Amino acid sequence: MGRIYDDKMANNERTPLITTVAVAPPRQRYSHNVTRRFCTVALGSTMVAVMIFFIIPMALLPVHHRHRRPHDHPSVPIPGGRSAISFDELKTILLETPKEEKAQEWSKYYTSGPHLAGQNYSQVVWTQEKWEEFGVKATVAAYDTYINYPLGHRLAMYDGTKLKFEASLEEDVLEEDPTTGLTNRVPTFHGYSASGNVTAPFVYVNYGTYQDYEDLIAKNISLKGKIAIARYGGIFRGLKIKRAQELGAVGCILYSDPGDDGKATEENGVELYPEGIARNPSSVQRGSTQFLSVAPGDPTTPGYPSLPGVPREPVEGAIPSIPSIPISYVDALPILKALNGIGPSAKDLNKYWQRNTGLGYKGVEYNIGPSPDNIVLNLVNEQNYTTTPLWNVIGVINGTLADEVIVIGNHRDAWIAGGAGDPNSGSACLNEVVRSFGEALAKGWKPLRTLVFASWDGEEYGLIGSTEWVEQYIPWLAHANVAYVNVDVATTGPIFGASASPLMNKLLYEVAGQVQSPNQTVPGQTILDLWDKSISTMGSGSDFTAFQDFAGVPSIDLGFGPDDSAPHGAPVYHYHSNYDSYHWMNTYGDPGFHYHIAMTKIWSLYTAKLVEAPVIPLNATDYAIALKGYIANVEDKLDASIAGIYSENDQLEARARPMVIETKGSPSKLKHGFSKLHKAVARLTTASIAHDAWAADLAAQAGDNIPWWRWFSKLRLIYNIRKVNSKYKYIERQFLYKEGLDGRSWFKHVVFAPGLWTGYAGAVFPGLVESIDDKDFGNALKWVDIIEDCLVKARKSLE
Numbered sequence: 187m188g189r190i191y192d193d194k195m196a197n198n199e200r201t202p203l204i205t206t207v208a209v210a211p212p213r214q215r216y217s218h219n220v221t222r223r224f225c226t227v228a229l230g231s232t233m234v235a236v237m238i239f240f241i242i243p244m245a246l247l248p249v250h251h252r253h254r255r256p257h258d259h260p261s262v263p264i265p266g267g268r269s270a271i272s273f274d275e276l277k278t279i280l281l282e283t284p285k286e287e288k289a290q291e292w293s294k295y296y297t298s299g300p301h302l303a304g305q306n307y308s309q310v311v312w313t314q315e316k317w318e319e320f321g322v323k324a325t326v327a328a329y330d331t332y333i334n335y336p337l338g339h340r341l342a343m344y345d346g347t348k349l350k351f352e353a354s355l356e357e358d359v360l361e362e363d364p365t366t367g368l369t370n371r372v373p374t375f376h377g378y379s380a381s382g383n384v385t386a387p388f389v390y391v392n393y394g395t396y397q398d399y400e401d402l403i404a405k406n407i408s409l410k411g412k413i414a415i416a417r418y419g420g421i422f423r424g425l426k427i428k429r430a431q432e433l434g435a436v437g438c439i440l441y442s443d444p445g446d447d448g449k450a451t452e453e454n455g456v457e458l459y460p461e462g463i464a465r466n467p468s469s470v471q472r473g474s475t476q477f478l479s480v481a482p483g484d485p486t487t488p489g490y491p492s493l494p495g496v497p498r499e500p501v502e503g504a505i506p507s508i509p510s511i512p513i514s515y516v517d518a519l520p521i522l523k524a525l526n527g528i529g530p531s532a533k534d535l536n537k538y539w540q541r542n543t544g545l546g547y548k549g550v551e552y553n554i555g556p557s558p559d560n561i562v563l564n565l566v567n568e569q570n571y572t573t574t575p576l577w578n579v580i581g582v583i584n585g586t587l588a589d590e591v592i593v594i595g596n597h598r599d600a601w602i603a604g605g606a607g608d609p610n611s612g613s614a615c616l617n618e619v620v621r622s623f624g625e626a627l628a629k630g631w632k633p634l635r636t637l638v639f640a641s642w643d644g645e646e647y648g649l650i651g652s653t654e655w656v657e658q659y660i661p662w663l664a665h666a667n668v669a670y671v672n673v674d675v676a677t678t679g680p681i682f683g684a685s686a687s688p689l690m691n692k693l694l695y696e697v698a699g700q701v702q703s704p705n706q707t708v709p710g711q712t713i714l715d716l717w718d719k720s721i722s723t724m725g726s727g728s729d730f731t732a733f734q735d736f737a738g739v740p741s742i743d744l745g746f747g748p749d750d751s752a753p754h755g756a757p758v759y760h761y762h763s764n765y766d767s768y769h770w771m772n773t774y775g776d777p778g779f780h781y782h783i784a785m786t787k788i789w790s791l792y793t794a795k796l797v798e799a800p801v802i803p804l805n806a807t808d809y810a811i812a813l814k815g816y817i818a819n820v821e822d823k824l825d826a827s828i829a830g831i832y833s834e835n836d837q838l839e840a841r842a843r844p845m846v847i848e849t850k851g852s853p854s855k856l857k858h859g860f861s862k863l864h865k866a867v868a869r870l871t872t873a874s875i876a877h878d879a880w881a882a883d884l885a886a887q888a889g890d891n892i893p894w895w896r897w898f899s900k901l902r903l904i905y906n907i908r909k910v911n912s913k914y915k916y917i918e919r920q921f922l923y924k925e926g927l928d929g930r931s932w933f934k935h936v937v938f939a940p941g942l943w944t945g946y947a948g949a950v951f952p953g954l955v956e957s958i959d960d961k962d963f964g965n966a967l968k969w970v971d972i973i974e975d976c977l978v979k980a981r982k983s984l985e
């Protein structure tokens with residue numbers, strides 16, 4: 187029988203009163219300010235204009251007489267009174283405040299009970315109260331979102347009417363790891379999966395990529411009326427189910443194959459968690475199955491906030507219609523073995539079916555099936571769909587300049603009671619960041635720019651809390667938001683990694699060189715010293731998506747990951763499993779929490795520079811250089827497509843999507859069109875170099891001490907810094923295309939988007955690249971024109 191979980195859900199907290207509080211300055215306030223500013227100027231009432239343009243921004247200039255190197259930051263703010271502390275003092279506070287014991291305390295708190303999206307209001311109140319205690323005003327932003335909670339599930343195998351196997355669908359309770367045994371622990375299930383009760387023969391579909399399914403079709407194996415069993419990996423889980431559904435499958439099972447765990451496997455003699463670093467065989471990866479490469483956020487309110495009473499759209503096409511469940515490899519074994527010798531085996535198929543077949547040592551032959559008509563699975567998935575509040579906690583420190591805002595955030599919700607890696611390593615760091623800035627406030631710090639802290643809810647189901655918030659405050663953010671800094675999983679190991687808009691790269695290299703690594707094998711080495719210095723492009727998979735891809739706010743995502751180079755591999759991170767727990771983190775992931783603190787320092791310092799540097803520390807040249815590289819890559823791809831020659835990597839990537847034979851439009855005409863892009867990016871590069879040089883010059887002047895009697899130079903400098911900063915603020919916005927990408931209009935950015943067929947991985951120039959993949963060269967030419975327009979707009983915005 188299926189386990190029914192309503193008893194476990196019954197004691198979930200629900201607040202009777204929903205605090206929907208406007209957080210950061212809501213829309214009317216800023217527009218009032220702006221209107222007032224412009225009206226005043228227009229009326230020639232110089233008093234207010236002088237206030238806004240000069241007196242308030244006087245904070246941009248230094249106070250004390252002190253010799254500075256040009257790129258040092260001067261002592262900060264004035265307006266209602268200058269900051270009592272200098273940037274160097276602020277930096278010292280930010281580097282000295284965070285403590286391992288505190289991060290452990292916060293981590294332990296968040297991971298001691300379930301906190302699925304919308305299900306733990308006491309963590310909301312706790313977070314808000316902590317931030318207030320640290321000296322930062324915080325409110326709760328609530329959204330009514332359409333979401334599912336697990337009621338029951340079952341997976342059993344029958345031979346005719348005879349029960350052959352009943353899957354446990356449970357992760358083992360481990361004595362060493364207390365949160366694995368909570369009576370109210372979260373069942374194994376998929377976010378946004380469909381309810382259903384199906385009984386059918388089954389088929390093994392490998393990773394469930396588009397081409398895996400095509401290989402089955404080529405072998406005349408139909409999924410119609412069958413249950414698909416796929417392994418995790420390669421592409422976003424929702425897309426595996428999407429294709430199975432399109433091919434007529436009635437259900438889908440996803441399991442974690444240890445073959446994808448690298449060197450740390452039982453087969454290689456590595457001990458299993460909790461004794462060792464290999465995957466615990468009963469671990470299950472929960473997760474969302476929303477089709478999120480089409481649109482993140484509440485699926486019933488695409489593009490607008492889920493406030494009470496708003497119209498709701500149907501969810502068809504945004505989430506699966508067939509039931510699915512995630513299972514462990516222990517539960518998968520009897521099912522996979524039942525297929526041994528039936529239908530083609532992985533060996534009869536191409537090499538993509540022979541990768542990481544990690545259960546061979548357990549007797550699995552990886553045959554495809556389908557199972558004979560009498561060998562069937564009964565898959566039951568019962569989900570409670572409901573529209574229920576989610577809660578973001580939003581902390582604000584008002585700066586002197588109300589129209590320049592830095593937002594930093596991390597999500598709080600997890601699939602499990604634990605979540606010590608995802609996301610609460612980030613939450614522990616965020617609390618230490620807030621505490622550090624609170625410490626600075628207590629010592630008289632007055633920020634130059636406004637700083638907003640966000641503890642997002644509902645990230646796991648589909649980036650819901652952050653997406654709804656951005657959709658609500660888009661007019662304000664579009665006007666005032668300078669940058670967004672995200673940390674999701676702060677650490678699961680010692681290897682530093684980042685993805686970012688290239689505007690933000692330079693500052694990361696600078697800051698990483700100012701934070702000591704916890705690894706002091708070589709004394710004094712910094713995070714920068716141990717980092718391969720690669721920064722990936724923005725894809726999706728965390729809360730920066732709405733900022734970067736919808737609002738055009740330059741964003742960065744930071745985190746430490748596993749060190750796979752170790753002889754037995756890295757400790758396997760039990761993603762979305764009960765074993766992503768405090769015990770795992772403190773034993774294997776980050777013993778002693780030193781990398782939590784390193785992340786806290788990087789995050790704080792990076793944020794402080796964005797908030798305090800008189801000249802916003804973005805770099806336009808780096809963006810132009812990156813764009814030039816992306817264009818070259820796309821052109822290589824076009825050449826390869828024309829020549830029909832593909833690299834190993836291209837071929838692996840192509841496994842995720844349909845192969846198109848028929849060509850539309852002319853590839854040579856498109857090739858010709860690229861000259862427009864080269865020209866536009868060259869001119870953007872020139873403008874960017876000039877802009878950055880001007881900015882560097884102003885930064886140097888801001889570091890000099892201009893005597894009071896040269897007041898005109900002072901005013902001119904302030905005026906110019908305001909101007910250059912305003913240009914920096916709006917560069918990223920120039921890459922928004924208001925119609926959005928083809929078939930997924932929510933995504934507005936022409937340079938960055940999640941891969942349509944992979945879900946997580948970043949795609950550059952998605953509109954153009956997808957058209958080339960589709961061999962639709964006419965549509966690609968349309969995208970060349972759209973991109974050229976953006977490049978021209980960006981250049982003009984800088985000139």
Ligand SMILES: *[C@@H]1O[C@H](CO)[C@@H](O)[C@H](O)[C@H]1NC(C)=O
Nearest residue numbers: 198199295296298299300306
């Ligand atoms: C909410 O979280 C706290 C702290 O992690 C935990 O103690 C409590 O059990 C959770 N409440 C519910 C209803 O899950």
Ligand SMILES: *[C@@H]1O[C@H](CO)[C@@H](O)[C@H](O)[C@H]1NC(C)=O
Nearest residue numbers: 211215323324582583584588
């Ligand atoms: C920030 O400033 C606005 C006015 O611009 C004010 O309404 C708000 O209360 C202030 N917030 C904090 C946290 O001080």
Ligand SMILES: *[C@@H]1O[C@H](CO)[C@@H](O)[C@H](O)[C@H]1NC(C)=O
Nearest residue numbers: 187188338340383384385566
């Ligand atoms: C699923 O359907 C079967 C056959 O219709 C039925 O016997 C069984 O009770 C159902 N299971 C659940 C959990 O509803």
Ligand SMILES: *[C@@H]1O[C@H](CO)[C@@H](O)[C@H](O)[C@H]1NC(C)=O
Nearest residue numbers: 403404405406407408409556
């Ligand atoms: C494919 O399978 C169908 C039914 O399963 C069968 O009727 C057909 O003959 C098969 N075709 C080939 C080429 O094997």
Ligand SMILES: *[C@@H]1O[C@H](CO)[C@@H](O)[C@H](O)[C@H]1NC(C)=O
Nearest residue numbers: 192195337570571572573574
């Ligand atoms: C489903 O969720 C709603 C709203 O949270 C709740 O009122 C209801 O009791 C739940 N239904 C079941 C069967 O648990």
Ligand SMILES: *[C@@H]1O[C@H](CO)[C@@H](O)[C@H](O)[C@H]1NC(C)=O
Nearest residue numbers: 680705706707708711716749
């Ligand atoms: C620690 O630092 C040493 C010296 O730089 C380096 O060789 C080693 O790989 C580092 N270890 C980790 C886990 O980063």
Ligand SMILES: *[C@@H]1O[C@H](CO)[C@@H](O)[C@H](O)[C@H]1NC(C)=O
Nearest residue numbers: 692805806807808878881882
């Ligand atoms: C911006 O980046 C370019 C290229 O990396 C570099 O030459 C220049 O010095 C940078 N400017 C600033 C102000 O960081």
Ligand SMILES: [Zn+2]
Nearest residue numbers: 608609674675
């Ligand atoms: Zn996460």
